[in-house]
Amino acid sequence: MSQMRKDVFTGGWVVVAETDTVRPSDFHFERFTRETTFCPFCETNEAATPPEVFAIRSPGSFSNGPGWSVRVVPNANPRLRIEGELGRRAEGFHDLMNGVGAHEIIVETPRHDRSLHELEIDEVSDVIRAYVARIIDLEGDTRMRYVLIFKNHGEGAGAHTISHSISQLMALSVTPRSVKTKLMVARDYFASKERCLYCDVLQQELRDRRRVIAENDDFVTLAPFASRFPFELGVFPKSHSSAFSRISPPQIKNLATILRDVLQRLDHAVGGPPYNLSLQDRPFLRRREGYWNTIEDDFHWHLQILPQIVRVTGFEWASWFFYNPVPPEIAARCLSPVP
Ligand SMILES: [Zn+2]
Ligand SMILES: [Zn+2]
Numbered sequence: 186m187s188q189m190r191k192d193v194f195t196g197g198w199v200v201v202a203e204t205d206t207v208r209p210s211d212f213h214f215e216r217f218t219r220e221t222t223f224c225p226f227c228e229t230n231e232a233a234t235p236p237e238v239f240a241i242r243s244p245g246s247f248s249n250g251p252g253w254s255v256r257v258v259p260n261a262n263p264r265l266r267i268e269g270e271l272g273r274r275a276e277g278f279h280d281l282m283n284g285v286g287a288h289e290i291i292v293e294t295p296r297h298d299r300s301l302h303e304l305e306i307d308e309v310s311d312v313i314r315a316y317v318a319r320i321i322d323l324e325g326d327t328r329m330r331y332v333l334i335f336k337n338h339g340e341g342a343g344a345h346t347i348s349h350s351i352s353q354l355m356a357l358s359v360t361p362r363s364v365k366t367k368l369m370v371a372r373d374y375f376a377s378k379e380r381c382l383y384c385d386v387l388q389q390e391l392r393d394r395r396r397v398i399a400e401n402d403d404f405v406t407l408a409p410f411a412s413r414f415p416f417e418l419g420v421f422p423k424s425h426s427s428a429f430s431r432i433s434p435p436q437i438k439n440l441a442t443i444l445r446d447v448l449q450r451l452d453h454a455v456g457g458p459p460y461n462l463s464l465q466d467r468p469f470l471r472r473r474e475g476y477w478n479t480i481e482d483d484f485h486w487h488l489q490i491l492p493q494i495v496r497v498t499g500f501e502w503a504s505w506f507f508y509n510p511v512p513p514e515i516a517a518r519c520l521s522p523v524p
Contacts, residue, residue, distance in 0.1 A: 192411035193386060195366050199411045202510045209455040209519055211510075212415065212494040216457040217339040219297065219348045225261075226349035228295035234258040238289065239318055241311045254308055255315040256292045257354075263288035264355070271328055271358050285328060287356035291315050292349065300338065300350050302448035309441035312352070313432070316464065319354055320430040324469050329356040331364070331468045339459025342493045352462075360468045367465065368477065368484055375483030383485030384425050395514045399446055399522075403439040406447045408513035408520070415495060415511035416455050416520065418447055420488040429466045429486045444488070450520045451492065458492040465489055 186203045225233035231249045239257040246252025259267070265286030273282045293301055293312045301309065320332045336352040337343040345351065360368070374382040390396055390407055398418065399406040406420045420443060422436065432440065451458060466486045470477070501507050511519075 190411040192409070192413075193382065194370060194409075195363075196370055197411070198506050199413050200506060200508045201412070201512050202508075204510075204512065205515070207415075207511050207515055209416075212455075212458075214341055214456075214458055214494045215339070217300065217344070217348070217459070221297075222347070224297055224347050224349050226256075226290070226292045226347065226351060227297050228253070231256070234290075235261055239315060239322070241314060251295070253295060255294075255311045257315055257319055258290050258292070260288040260290050260353070265357070282358065285358060287323060287326075287329070287354065289319065289354040291319070291334075291352040291354060293352060294350055297349055300448075300452075301336070302445055302452055304445070306438065306441050306445060309445050310437050313437050313440055313444075316352070316354075317430050317432060317437075320466075323356045324430070326356065327471070328358055329469065330471060331357045331360045332466070333357060333361060333463070334466075335461060335463040337459075337461055339457075339493070341459030342461045344459070364465060364468070368467070368480065371483045371485070372477070372479060375479050381425055381483055381485050383421060383487070387421055387423065396517050398450070398517050398520050399443050401439050401443055403436045404443045406443055408517040410513060412509055412511075412513040412516065413507035414491045414493070415509060416451060416458070416492045416516045417509075417513070418451075418490040418520075420444060420447070420490070421485065422487070425482075425485055427467045427481045427484045427486060429464055446522075447490070447520070450522065451490070454519050454521065455492065455494075458494045460490055460492045462488060462490050 188201050188203055190199050190201050192199060228251045235258050236249055237256050237258050240253045241255045242253045265284045265288050267287050269283055269285050271282045271285050294304055294308060316334050323329055323332050333355045334352060371382050387405060396408045397405060398408060403423055404420055405423055406418055409417060409419045467480055467484045
């Protein structure tokens with residue numbers, strides 16, 4: 186049998202298998218392997234990328250040379266370009282604009298042989314600091330409305346064939362539809378209850394505990410009730426905050442700690458699945474009268490980690506329902522702490 190579970194954050198439905206017997210070994214996927222060909226993201230190859238827009242460097246090192254822990258560079262083959270005007274216009278019934286935005290690569294480590302979960306806590310903290318610094322910088326560009334940060338780990342999740350550990354950033358002139366759906370659901374909930382939907386859900390999950398995977402002073406990781414993917418994870422700040430970039434220094438360290446911990450558990454317990462990680466943040470607050478009046482109170486930023494070990498099929502594309510063969514309660518049990 187199965188259950189239809191409603192995703193309280195999106196209003197969507199997920200078909201979740203009802204079973205007690207799934208094991209990570211039931212799924213077949215390729216563990217991430219790195220190529221050893223020339224890599225533009227390795228330390229000492231800095232000249233092979235466009236000039237850096239941000240870096241965390243050791244004292245005495247120079248821009249675009251070695252001596253960094255995190256380095257952000259424009260994508261050499263960007264999907265959107267930073268130069269030019271948006272040029273919003275109509276073509277009959279259709280709306281269009283120029284492909285203006287930023288597309289950057291956040292090189293998470295100078296070393297080619299390390300993944301995010303294999304870095305030291307301080308190094309993961311530097312990656313988070315780089316995310317924050319780029320968001321704050323891009324917030325000043327009034328053409329941009331949203332910064333999307335995501336990571337593809339493993340070929341099954343669309344990782345670059347060069348396979349150096351990187352995240353990507355796209356600054357967009359529109360808010361992505363998937364985020365907008367969450368924003369609207371959260372706004373409606375707040376309008377009727379005057380409380381944050383996410384704070385309410387976290388309170389209940391922390392009481393119930395069946396889907397809690399990890400927790401520290403500032404963050405909690407859950408297997409969401411309506412997980413769309415096997416071993417899906419959500420990382421939420423415990424105290425309410427709508428904007429990731431307002432994170433405090435102690436919170437950065439706690440986020441780095443819990444993120445590395447749960448990624449290590451995915452690696453150990455599930456066997457290093459390909460995954461997509463993304464930041465689900467609020468858009469920049471631009472003047473659009475009456476549009477997102479309560480957003481700072483009603484939306485609650487979070488990270489989403491979606492392992493890619495089952496294929497998205499015609500059912501998902503046709504219905505926008507997902508079928509998840511691993512109940513999140515089982516996923517939470519499988520992802521027990523790494524000894
Ligand atoms: Zn490399
Ligand atoms: Zn909240």
